Amino acid sequence: MQLVKLYKADAIVLRSRDCGEGNKILVLYSREYGKLRVIAHGVAKPSSRKRGAVQLFSRTNFLIHRGRELDSVSQCEVMEMFPALRRDLGSISRASYMAELVDVFTAEGEPNGPLFLLLLATLRLLAVKDPELLIRAFEIKAAGLLGYSPVLDACASCGAELLQGPLSFSPSMGGVLCGDCSTADLDAAPCNRGQVEVLKILADWDPARLHQLKVDEPTRKQLQNMLRKYIRYHLEGELKSAAFLSRYV
Numbered sequence: 001m002q003l004v005k006l007y008k009a010d011a012i013v014l015r016s017r018d019c020g021e022g023n024k025i026l027v028l029y030s031r032e033y034g035k036l037r038v039i040a041h042g043v044a045k046p047s048s049r050k051r052g053a054v055q056l057f058s059r060t061n062f063l064i065h066r067g068r069e070l071d072s073v074s075q076c077e078v079m080e081m082f083p084a085l086r087r088d089l090g091s092i093s094r095a096s097y098m099a100e101l102v103d104v105f106t107a108e109g110e111p112n113g114p115l116f117l118l119l120l121a122t123l124r125l126l127a128v129k130d131p132e133l134l135i136r137a138f139e140i141k142a143a144g145l146l147g148y149s150p151v152l153d154a155c156a157s158c159g160a161e162l163l164q165g166p167l168s169f170s171p172s173m174g175g176v177l178c179g180d181c182s183t184a185d186l187d188a189a190p191c192n193r194g195q196v197e198v199l200k201i202l203a204d205w206d207p208a209r210l211h212q213l214k215v216d217e218p219t220r221k222q223l224q225n226m227l228r229k230y231i232r233y234h235l236e237g238e239l240k241s242a243a244f245l246s247r248y249v
Contacts, residue, residue, distance in 0.1 A: 014099040034111040040073040053078040084127035097241040151175030171233035
């Protein structure tokens with residue numbers, strides 16, 4: 001059966017690079033098709049009406065033409081541009097980090113509607129709510145939607161209940177370790193019951209509610225350390241934007 005030559009995609013622009021005179025290669029994350037790589041002809045030219053619709057982080061309705069090697073943008077209409085994300089280095093860095101995380105963690109043509117909606121919801125809130133907690137929530141929620149949910153309700157090694165006392169968070173073991181199992185991974189990050197409870201809230205709550213959560217600075221730092229290690233383990237490497245985010249924001 002012959003594939004339809006044209007298809008529509010509701011997508012967020014994750015990445016772009018110049019390709020020839022006025023053209024751009026775009027990496028999109030769409031609700032219907034997951035990650036897409038397409039070429040947009042002429043969009044970098046000053047006279048192009050499509051320039052705004054292909055800006056980084058924009059949510060755009062695309063009409064895409066199937067090609068032999070690379071699909072091409074036939075038409076596009078911007079739906080949301082998130083201009084507040086481009087006003088300061090912190091917002092740009094956080095949005096870039098989320099975009100890179102989705103890009104690196106996903107394969108082309110594998111749809112994940114909940115992940116698209118999570119990215120969209122977080123972009124909408126990033127400039128107006130607690131950005132640091134939003135990023136932590138995005139990390140743990142995205143990990144869950146991609147099949148990497150950490151074990152937080154019991155010891156990831158022995159299955160025992162997590163009682164008060166020393167705990168640790170082990171990416172290689174898949175979650176929290178009880179005191180008796182902490183030696184199973186000497187690289188595990190020390191943590192406490194309160195920090196684990198915050199992780200559970202970040203995983204469960206709607207992002208729009210997170211501004212109600214009061215988290216002290218030491219806990220924030222530890223959560224960042226735990227989740228960055230967890231992501232680094234599953235990616236087998238560091239996200240480029242993560243190092244920049246840690247250094248400058």
